[in-house]
Amino acid sequence: MFTLEEIVGATSAHIYKTEKRNFSAVVTDTRKISQGALFVALQGDKFNGEDFAADALLKGAAGVVVSEECAPEMLKRCQGTVLQVTNTLTAYQLLAKAWRDKFPAIPVVAITGSNGKTTTKDLTAAVLSAKGAVLKTQANFNNEIGLPLTLLGLKKEHTAAVVEIGMRGFHQIDALAPIASPQIGIVTNVGETHMELLGSLENIAKAKQELVESIPAGGTVILNADNSYVAGMRSAAKDGVRVMTFGIEEDADVRGEAIHTEGNMSKFMVTYQNERHEYTVNMVGRHNVYNTLAAIAAGFAMGLTPAEIRKGLANLEVTKMRFELQQVKDWHVINDAYNASPMSMTAAINTLAELAKGRKIAVLGDMLELGSVSEEAHLHVGEEVAAHGFTALITQGDMGDFIAKGAESKGMTAVYRCASHQEAADKLHALLQPGDTLLFKGSRGMAMEKIIDLL
Incomplete structure (x- = not known):
């Protein structure tokens, strides 16, 4: 080596x-x-x-x-x-940089964003796998140790590498991106994640924009046209960098349309360069359609055909606990417990409400690192649960109390505050009926998946 x-x-x-x-x-x-x-x-x-x-x-x-x-x-x-x-x-x-530099012909795709990085990484790696072996970040090893660990796994047989780059403050992406030397950069979105550290959405966007600024001439930046903070990063791209956009609502180079769900799959049309093609992905939820559009854009940026992209998507291997559908005894469980932010909480609640045909129960924990907006954000999550007709809400954590208050403020009565995983599991055992659908979600530090184990 x-x-x-x-x-x-x-x-x-x-x-x-x-x-x-x-x-x-x-x-x-x-x-x-x-x-x-x-x-x-x-x-x-x-x-x-x-x-x-x-x-x-x-x-x-x-x-x-x-x-x-x-x-x-x-x-x-x-x-x-x-x-x-x-x-x-x-x-x-x-x-790690020296090792990456030994393979200048292998393109690296770097992904950042407030939500969806890991899923977009999995989807992008799947798309590019149509051309051969792809190295990708395992789990969410996207920090100053995890990124080098990934790159040191690069081998000559790889046709591409897809890496996540996390952000916990200004200049972190500035420091990490040169290690990977990416030719393609994807920014999924900007939301309240890390608000505690950066104080405003504008500052979060500025920190995420460092990835756009790192892409050299001849490379490609892929931006979410439906997120105003991300769309505004276009002007930060260097001369000679191609800017591609993806989205559903706004005009975009890669635009999703006619989205519908069939079982555990999403089907939709994509318009690109005046042509329309149908795609299917083994995931559900509008937020995952956005993630898939970003991956499809990366495929087009690297010259893949629509048929090759479809072939690649069929190889999708999703990281665990990312809106993972499980059957636990007589209950349908959505394990989305890997992490949580206001944006991803809302997306999960909306998606489950669309999918579930019977009673819906939300089991939600604290969203961490939200700073001054924390109470308001948790109240809003509770309001969303009530608005989408959930049968019951179980919360855990100090901020979970505000989720409960938000739901109660909208008239929801079956709201239960629990002090531990065991108490939450006990309450669920008392509440659950065959056929119920449950959503488990919270920040990583809350380890909400432990409640599933106790069921």
Whole structure:
């Protein structure tokens, strides 16, 4: 994978000790050590990878990368090649970039947005799979560690890579995008996610726009025409960058029409370059049609035909807990518990209301990181539940109380506040009838899927 000279060239590392000069892989977890690997000792608030550097070498690693501040006694314990750098995380990222740069002919698609990143990533990878093997971000490993981890998996047999880039503040995308060197950038939408950190939708849009600004001349930016904040990013594209839009309501280069649901599938027409083609995706909900349109736009940007795009969509493998339909005993369960924001909560409630033919029960937890808009946003979610005729609402969490209040303000009476997963499960066991449809959703920290397990 890397020679010692390549590692030093990429990271400007100081060679403390040399034993082996070739490295078969780059890892940050001693549980994933393979023979000949290079172990990069990352540091966090609650751990220091340098504590495990010597063990990594004993397990078969050929070398380790540690910081310049690594304790002398730790260095002496290391039996193998030892490299020292100013910052091990930066070194890890530089190694990932160096590896990505070894495959300049493999196009990288980068995706950001307040909602739908992971689903759009899955859909885009599926579309592009019509041409061959595609590397994609696993789960939602989209941060300063997850993005390098993904890119270090790039192989010559890949025909494309699709990566998520997360955003928790200004300049994070600025820092991460160059590691991936994407030729295509997709912005799904701008919503209230991370409001606590950035304070306004305008600031969130500005931070997301960093992806648009990172795409070089000759590349393509794909924007949501129906989201005014995203549509406004067109002017941020560099000269020589192609801008494509997708949408349903506004004029767009890739426009969805005649949307309808058949069972667990969505069918719709797409107009592109004055031609109309029908597509089917094994997902439901208008929000997922938007995600699919973004993926179709990426396919067209890379020269795929409508037939190839349809073929690719048939290969779709969706990340778990993203509006995942499950059968639990006699109940229909929608497990959308991976994460939540005001935009995705509303979409999930609307979609379930359209699909469910019998009683509907919402089991909702807190939406985190909303800052000053949190109470209002949770009240609105409760109002949406009541407006869509749900039979019952179960909430969990401090902000869940405001979801309950919102529903009650619109006349809903079957509202239950629960202090734990077990209490929520117990309440459901008392309420549920055969054929009921349940929606589970909340921010990742709420782990609402645990209630499903208790059922």
